[in-house]
Amino acid sequence: METKDKFNSFAVIGLGRFGSQLASRLYEQGKDVLIIDRREEYVQALADHATRAAMADASNKEVLMSLGVQNVDCAIVSIASDLASSVLVTMNLKTIGVPHIICKAHDETHREILEKLGADEVIIPERAVADKLAHNLTAQNFMEYIELSADYAIVERKVPASWVGKTILELNIRAKYGLNIIAFKRGSGITVSPGANDAFAEGDVLVLLGGNESLKKIERL
Numbered sequence: 001m002e003t004k005d006k007f008n009s010f011a012v013i014g015l016g017r018f019g020s021q022l023a024s025r026l027y028e029q030g031k032d033v034l035i036i037d038r039r040e041e042y043v044q045a046l047a048d049h050a051t052r053a054a055m056a057d058a059s060n061k062e063v064l065m066s067l068g069v070q071n072v073d074c075a076i077v078s079i080a081s082d083l084a085s086s087v088l089v090t091m092n093l094k095t096i097g098v099p100h101i102i103c104k105a106h107d108e109t110h111r112e113i114l115e116k117l118g119a120d121e122v123i124i125p126e127r128a129v130a131d132k133l134a135h136n137l138t139a140q141n142f143m144e145y146i147e148l149s150a151d152y153a154i155v156e157r158k159v160p161a162s163w164v165g166k167t168i169l170e171l172n173i174r175a176k177y178g179l180n181i182i183a184f185k186r187g188s189g190i191t192v193s194p195g196a197n198d199a200f201a202e203g204d205v206l207v208l209l210g211g212n213e214s215l216k217k218i219e220r221l
Contacts, residue, residue, distance in 0.1 A: 007073040007100065008032060012050075013058045013089055015042040018104055018125055019078030024049040034072065059088040061095060070096040077103040077119075083110055087117060094118045151211055154182070159204040160221040169196035177218055179210035 009032040012023040019035075020042070027033045027049050035050040036058050037043050047053040056063050058077075069075060075098045079086050086103060093101050094117065103119040105111040111122045163171055173179055183192045185205040191198065200206075208215065 009072040009074070010034065011036060011067075011069045011072045011075040011098075013037070013075065013077050014079035014104075015039070015046055016078060016081075019076065020046055022076060022078070027051065032072075034067065034069065036067065036069075059085055059092065061092040064092055065096055069093070070098060072098060074098075074100040074102065077101065079104070081106060083113070086110070087113060090114055090117050090119055152209070153212060153215060154207065154209050155215055156185075156205055156207055157219070159184070159200045159202070159206055160218075161202075162221065163200050164202050165199060167197050167199045168194060177210070178214040179208050179218060181206055182209050183207040 010023075010026050011034045012019050012026070013036045015023070015035060015037040019037075023033050023035050023046060033050045034052045034054065035043065035046055036054050036056050038055065038057055040055045043053050043055045052067075054067055056067065058064060058069075064070070075093050077086055077089050077093070079089065083106070086105075090101060090103055100121075101119050102121040102123065103114045105114055105122050105124050107124065111124060114122045168181060173181060181194055183190055184194055184198075184200065184207065185191075186201060186203070208218065210218075
């Protein structure tokens with residue numbers, strides 16, 4: 001069965017460091033990307049890394065309509081340094097019917113305001129990076145930590161010594177620890193959705209999904 005990407009067309013409004021890198025990555029992935037910024041030099045610098053580029057004032061609803069922003073699957077507002085502009089652009093995007101709006105916020109107050117205005121997602125990139133780095137620096141056995149929500153995460157860790165040579169069925173991991181093994185790596189290979197009879201070897205790297213409390217328990221093994 002063929003799968004369909006969640007979003008295929010984007011408008012990225014605000015071409016600072018975050019917006020520029022995001023727009024470039026989306027374009028590299030073959031997505032339709034419209035970039036918008038008031039500053040001509042920013043638009044020109046990124047014009048070759050977008051489907052369309054416009055030097056325009058996104059706080060003007062008619063301007064957004066003329067650019068066809070209402071037709072994109074997702075709009076990203078990346079102007080966190082200017083709260084007033086960020087709020088106005090978000091309101092305009094809601095008014096013209098953009099189905100999914102993601103906003104970059106400067107702090108928690110900014111985030112709360114944008115959420116109340118109807119932004120579907122609000123991110124604080126600096127905090128997200130800091131949180132991830134803190135987890136990676138302090139987790140004793142976790143090699144990688146990806147926060148999914150306040151309560152759940154995906155982690156990578158080397159297989160505990162006590163698990164070597166045992167199968168998933170023998171270890172009864174889901175019932176005992178409340179965790180799901182979504183994959184494990186062995187050398188240059190990876191086994192996705194391992195079966196109950198798959199046994200672990202020394203040096204395997206597990207990819208685990210679960211609640212933070214459950215992950216803390218396994219971290220100590």
